[in-house]
Each structure stands twice: as C-alpha cells, then as structure tokens.
Amino acid sequence: MKVIIVMPLAEQRGGGEMMLWDLLQQGRNAGVEWLVIFLKHGPMVEEVKSLGIDARVVESGRLRQIHRFIGAVFQIAAIARRERADIIVNWMWITHISGGLAAMLAGLPAVWYQLEVPSDKTWLVRLATLIPAQAIITLSLDGKQAQAEIWPHRPTPLVYPGVALDRFEPNALPSCEEARRKLGLPLHRPLIGIVGRLQRWKGMHVLVQAMPKILQKYPDAHCLVVGGKHDLEPEYEDFLKAEIATLGLKEQVIMAGLQRNIPEWVQAMDVFVHASDKEPFGIVIIEAMALGKPVIAGDAGGPTEIITDGMNGLLTPYGDADKLAIAILRYLDEQEFAQSAGMAARQRALDFSTQNYAQNLINAIRSAIPSVS
Numbered sequence: 001m002k003v004i005i006v007m008p009l010a011e012q013r014g015g016g017e018m019m020l021w022d023l024l025q026q027g028r029n030a031g032v033e034w035l036v037i038f039l040k041h042g043p044m045v046e047e048v049k050s051l052g053i054d055a056r057v058v059e060s061g062r063l064r065q066i067h068r069f070i071g072a073v074f075q076i077a078a079i080a081r082r083e084r085a086d087i088i089v090n091w092m093w094i095t096h097i098s099g100g101l102a103a104m105l106a107g108l109p110a111v112w113y114q115l116e117v118p119s120d121k122t123w124l125v126r127l128a129t130l131i132p133a134q135a136i137i138t139l140s141l142d143g144k145q146a147q148a149e150i151w152p153h154r155p156t157p158l159v160y161p162g163v164a165l166d167r168f169e170p171n172a173l174p175s176c177e178e179a180r181r182k183l184g185l186p187l188h189r190p191l192i193g194i195v196g197r198l199q200r201w202k203g204m205h206v207l208v209q210a211m212p213k214i215l216q217k218y219p220d221a222h223c224l225v226v227g228g229k230h231d232l233e234p235e236y237e238d239f240l241k242a243e244i245a246t247l248g249l250k251e252q253v254i255m256a257g258l259q260r261n262i263p264e265w266v267q268a269m270d271v272f273v274h275a276s277d278k279e280p281f282g283i284v285i286i287e288a289m290a291l292g293k294p295v296i297a298g299d300a301g302g303p304t305e306i307i308t309d310g311m312n313g314l315l316t317p318y319g320d321a322d323k324l325a326i327a328i329l330r331y332l333d334e335q336e337f338a339q340s341a342g343m344a345a346r347q348r349a350l351d352f353s354t355q356n357y358a359q360n361l362i363n364a365i366r367s368a369i370p371s372v373s
Contacts, residue, residue, distance in 0.1 A: 139159060
C-alpha cells in the first residue's frame with residue numbers, strides 16, 4: 001500500500017505534528033510505503049527524510065492566493081499519479097481542501113484526520129467536509145460526535161493518538177528532586193505544573209488564579225508554566241504576566257518558556273494540571289500519567305475519555321479557579337490518594353502507546369481502500 005500524506009506544516013508546533021512523527025516512526029515496517037508532501041518548508045522535511053521516508057514540499061500559499069493554491073492541487077495530483085499512490089491522507093481539515101481536490105483529480109480515495117472538535121459554524125470546516133472523503137478519522141468521541149453532525153455525513157472511525165512511553169519512563173529519568181536540581185527549580189516545596197502553548201483556551205491563567213487559595217494553606221508552593229508564545233495569540237503571554245503581577249505572584253509563578261526536554265520538566269512536578277477548554281484529546285495528559293503524576297484535567301472533551309474521575313485523575317470545569325484549587329489541595333492534603341491516583345494513571349497510560357496508535361491508524365486507512373492487501 002502506497003500512502004501519500006499531505007501535511008500543512010513542517011515544524012513542530014504541537015500534538016498534531018508529533019502524531020505524524022509517531023506514525024512515521026512506528027509505521028516504517030507495517031507494509032506501507034509512505035510519501036509525505038509538506039505544504040510549507042521547515043525542519044520536519046529533513047527529519048522525515050532521516051527516517052528513510054520520501055518527503056517533498058509543494059508550496060500552496062493561503063486559500064486567497066488562488067493561483068498558488070490551484071497550482072499546488074495539480075502538483076499533488078501529478079505526484080500521486082506518477083508515484084502510483086493508493087490513497088491520499090490529509091492531515092487536518094485545512095489540508096483536505098487541497099489534498100482532497102488533488103485526490104479527485106488523480107482518481108484516488110482520500111481520508112483526513114480531524115484533529116479538532118469541529119463546529120459546523122466554521123465555513124472552512126463545512127467546505128472541507130463537502131470535498132469527497134472515504135472517511136474522516138477522529139481522535140476522540142467528542143470529535144467524532146461533532147463531525148457526525150456536519151453535512152454531508154462521512155464515516156468517522158475513531159483512532160486515539162499515542163505517546164512515546166519510553167520517553168516517559170520514570171525509572172529512565174532523574175528523580176523528582178534530581179530533576180529540580182538540574183532545572184534550577186525549588187527543592188522540597190509543592191510544585192504544581194502545566195505544559196502547553198501559551199493560548200487562552202489552554203487555561204494557564206486559570207491555574208495562576210487558583211494559586212492564592214493554594215498559598216493560603218501551602219505558602220511555599222510554586223506554580224510552573226512550561227510553554228512558549230504562540231503566533232496566533234502573542235498577546236496572551238503579556239496578559240498572563242500581568243495577571244501574575246496583579247495577584248502578587250511574581251515569586252511563586254515560574255515562567256519556564258518553551259522547553260524541549262518535557263519529560264524532565266514534568267518529572268519535577270508534584271501535581272500536573274491540564275486546564276484546557278474542551279481539549280480535543282490531550283496527549284500531554286497521557287505523558288504526565290505515564291510518569292505516574294497526579295493529574296487534573298478539564299471535564300469536557302478528550303480528557304474525559306482518558307481519566308476516570310477520582311480513580312486515575314481528577315476532572316474540573318474549565319475556567320473555575322476555585323474548583324481547580326480544591327482539586328490541587330486534595331492531592332497535596334491526601335498524599336496516599338495522590339500516590340494511588342498516580343499509580344493508576346501510569347497503568348492507564350499504557351493503553352496509549354504509539355505502536356497501537358500507528359497500527360490502528362494504518363488499519364483505518366487500509367479500510368478505505370479494501371482492494372489493497
């Protein structure tokens with residue numbers, strides 16, 4: 001089976017790019033010949049080539065740059081015909097607008113991976129759904145149900161993402177204390193952390209707003225925010241810093257910025273918080289769970305499919321700093337519960353390996369072309 005993947009970006013910005021990397025790493029010996037077409041130049045092009053996988057760039061520009069867009073559609077179709085591809089897989093809905101049209105030109109089936117919880121109010125998502133697809137693969141039940149409500153209705157198989165569990169193996173990392181020493185973090189003090197791009201929907205400000213209540217009982221506690229500025233919301237970082245200053249938390253909140261060695265930063269935390277609003281899935285939640293951390297996440301979207309509240313984590317409503325503080329204090333007050341939740345979290349994380357994810361996604365792709373053996 002020869003599969004062309006059309007990818008909008010060629011740099012690591014979040015979970016979507018990591019999912020593609022995991023698929024290609026784990027899917028090299030699965031009876032699939034991969035060819036990745038990036039719609040922008042970036043470091044991932046050479047990274048994919050380093051895996052021994054064919055990677056090319058077809059600059060598409062923006063939708064409003066109609067001549068470049070049409071040219072890209074014809075180039076992708078020509079490559080697909082020349083390479084005798086069996087199917088075109090479009091990464092995210094925005095890519096299906098070009099990749100799906102290219103598949104039509106080439107006379108090939110297409111599928112796309114819906115990495116969001118879509119809304120039919122977004123005209124571009126409606127446009128992407130109008131373009132023929134054998135299936136729209138989704139990554140959570142929430143996303144599956146939302147996509148199923150958008151006309152025309154397409155098959156929506158569910159494939160959960162995975163986590164490179166070997167990177168989040170506690171015994172292969174420094175201890176919590178050693179990680180803090182290495183990273184220059186406070187020793188022997190409660191450390192509550194959050195990891196993600198600095199965007200409002202990620203909820204860093206909610207954790208900051210929860211800190212005063214925590215400090216009333218644990219005055220030496222610290223909050224750790226790991227993540228860099230995002231191009232779509234560059235002003236959010238300044239808002240966050242202003243909120244920290246207003247609450248008088250400059251000494252208690254550590255803004256670590258963008259970091260690459262995420263396993264060590266999470267290892268240093270006592271409690272891991274994921275405060276996003278309707279997170280489509282939440283790969284970073286599983287990463288923290290794999291390290292055996294007591295985790296708190298939002299009670300909507302993907303996290304509810306990962307966490308059983310009160311067993312292997314806690315769920316709180318988005319934007320509710322008081323309830324988030326209560327959940328954090330429960331972990332800090334009840335160390336035995338925190339330890340049991342962390343152990344159960346680690347066990348649950350094992351269900352989400354990148355090997356399982358890659359095989360399940362390959363199966364979903366293969367099912368769209370049943371004549372391929």
